[in-house]
Amino acid sequence: MTATLSLLAATALLVSGCGAEAETSKDDSQRVPGLNELLPQKVRDAGFLTVGTDPQYPPCDFTNDAGKIDGFNHDILMAMAPRLGIEIRQQAIAFDGLLPGVQSGRFDAAMECITDNAERQKTVQFVDYAYATKSVITTSENKQNITANPLTTCGLKAGVQTGTEFVEDAELFSKNCQSVGKGALQVTNFPTAGDQNTALQSGRIDFAFTNTATGVWQAKASNGQFKIVPSPLLSRTYVGIVVGLDADGTAKALLGALEAIIKDGTYDKIMSEWELKDIALTEPGINLATERPLELPKICGACGS
Template sequence: MAKRSPRLKTLMAAALSLALVSTSCGTNSGAVGSDNSAGLPTTLVVATGDYKVPTSFLNKKGELDGLNVDLTRALGRRLGVEMKLVAVPFDAVIPGIQSGRFDTALFNVSDTPERRAVVDLVDYAPSGTVIVTRKNDRKGITANPLTLCGRTVAVKAGQTEFNILNKDVSPKCKETGEPAINFQTFKDDNGLEFAVETGRADAFLGGTTVTPYFVSRNSDTFEIVGKLPIALDPLGMPFAKGRDDLVGAVLAAWKEIWQSGEYERIAKKWSLQSIVPNDISLFTVNGGDKS
């Protein structure tokens, strides 16, 4: 049997007493914290990226750095285990967890129905979208999606928010006698930012896991006018099905980090306070369909 960290066993017991996973994972075998044959490792292999500032990237020393890296280390301290970070392409995360190559990942993975079908996800952050304009040039745009009516908005191809605005908001613009939203589509963030900076677009949409950091570093050019009131799937840490003991311990650790204020301190360091959950109830297992 693999060695258990004393700290991890304590969190497992807490997870069991609170029945954190039994009500969320349903069909997984084995009770949380049970002394099963698999045991719990003293080292967890955690997949992440190395290219996305400020969540996970290589710094000037060639070391992994960023919000996800700091949060992973905070989890390791709470669990009392070593967290071995491995940089991989995003599309390698779920297959790697299913095959046992990784124990989990902290890689901005959304808790979607498709992913819940093959892994369990410990939800740890809300996902959302902010509207960005040029500094002091909002043109009446606010967090209300209807203020985008008649405006030119830069979006990324396939972006969820684009589909929502195009299908739901633009028709409402017409119903109220306003022009529809004029969309300009780009392949990446650089295109969105350049379009707004040069005045080709009035605003662009960006995710709450990256955009606030970018704007804070370019505050003389851009400003965030608000967050779209559109519910998206939360971000989650994926685990292979059947690892209820580990899932329960990690869930308990996330709650401790949040309650202690450490989560907020780490997020503030990276100008990403918007991802910190407002309520402890967000921390759950497979909660994407409840968001």
């Protein structure tokens, strides 16, 4: 199931994956009573739910050697589908188009390790299915001597991907630097994770922000060309499947399917196979960033040193 990609091969596949699709086959034998009826009539009539993703974040979502969408998110969706009594079809799009795609009705849902936060909850709902931790990623040479102390990043060239929560993380790092009289980060926004990685390897940026699981994957896939650095300024968060504000039925159906695969052990098996048991969320929920909030990081100067 898990594909191991060289960095160059992964980059090529990620670029070519924009038109990729993935879907389940229909299997009524595992249907959970009552869940299908919660879905919109148009979804039930069509027999499938369309879920947008940006397959450039292994192990969350990526395009494998066969040109198919893969990753632990994909496996979770494929396990959920028969519990809902429908197919689930994934469609690839750039990350910054995922939430607007849900809001406009282009997608019934979106799933790509998307961080649940209060600001995003103003426009969409989250069905939270896992935790996420974040880290700084730099090259293995680490020429700038970046450590867990966030002040070691002050004044350096940082990369963030447009539309991600890493934009706000970079702002917090800059404020932390300025709180002790040091220079803010020099931030460059990139449209894709692949562009960001290329800039990091070429030396155009000194470091970037990443999902820890994705960073660890990149380090392995590149034979150690990258180094992952934890930081006390980067919080643990919830990630969720995104649905529209008015899609209460869909949210409840997806939550029910998640609870079903957790109860029967399928979820735990998936997270174990992807070596992600440390971010497993065994009590999923809707909009947990506000319903069951986690502690947020604060300006802390040289914390982590």
